[in-house]
Amino acid sequence: MPSEFPMNNPRNIWQSQPTEPFKMSTDEIRRKAQQLQRKARLGAVSWITIGLFLCVGFARTFARTHEVVPRIGWGLLSLWGIYGAYQAYKWIWPGKLPLDATVGTSLEFYRSELERQRDYVQHVWRRAGLTFCFLGLAIVLVPALIQSLGAPRLLRNAVPFSVLAAIWFAIFWPTRKRAQQKLQQEIEELRLSGTENRS
């Protein structure tokens, strides 16, 4: 029965709100879709370029260095650059992503999005190739720091960097763990809803 008090009937309120017609033609939509595809490609290309640039830069330093230990460090950092470029190609190159939001139900879509986010949080270290990065940095910096033990000024200069790195580590792990737990909890709730449907 329709309400005599439209202001107190949420369905009336909702449906009678003013709406604006969507004015894009199919040709404009097609153009926009192509434009977005190009933009996404450009974004991916810039990340790949940054990765390759770092790779070449570190490789040049690798070639110019003669001591074995720092060479290993620069080599690892160079690998990190190429790994970053590969990861950018793998994860953000358009067309490599599934055509989102089309086939599954909302429950499946929402769950898969949360799982994707959880996996991202879980594997962010591996995906960013941070092992290469930190190991390379350590191999390059630690011998230099040891050598500079005789010159306290150099050591003092390294303190801000070390403090920042320590703070980053102290924040990174708990934050990552908490985000992962929250996502997992929500995924479990959704999984339960899905199981209820099948039973």
Next chain:
Amino acid sequence: MSQDSLYRQAADTYGPSLDRLARAYELDPDARRDLLQEIHLNLWRSFAQFDGRCSLRTWVYRIAHNVATGHVIRQRRIRSRLVSIENLDTMPGNDQGEGAASQAEALERLSMLIQRLKPLDRQIIVSYLEDMDASSIGEITGLSPANIAMKVHRIKNILRRWFGEGGFHAE
């Protein structure tokens, strides 16, 4: 039917509903315009693989809600503050007492309520407000009709509290 004509038909039939749906997910007018555009783009793209296994309406709403859900998920800080229908139903302090003074105020109150919900629950309340029955909502969300019925029952309770006992007819 071609991709373009399917899209045209969907946009003509469900255009106003999609506009309202975008409002349920985004309050900021500029961001809402972007979201609506994203919904239409995905809709157009999706019709390249529409196989008619579900109705046009189910297809359109599924895509629209999924795109909007993606939009909410990207706003991680906002998502962490969202609650479920069950939480909202048991939460004290939602009672607004008497009915709203104007249509605009009532709409603002309703939008505020919707914006507090998690994406899946938001879909259910929006579909309910768009006059859909439990089985249609189930087709879109993937939840069972029993689950939907329970949630709709809670939605009615919440709406009754937010919009006053007298005026709201929950059928």
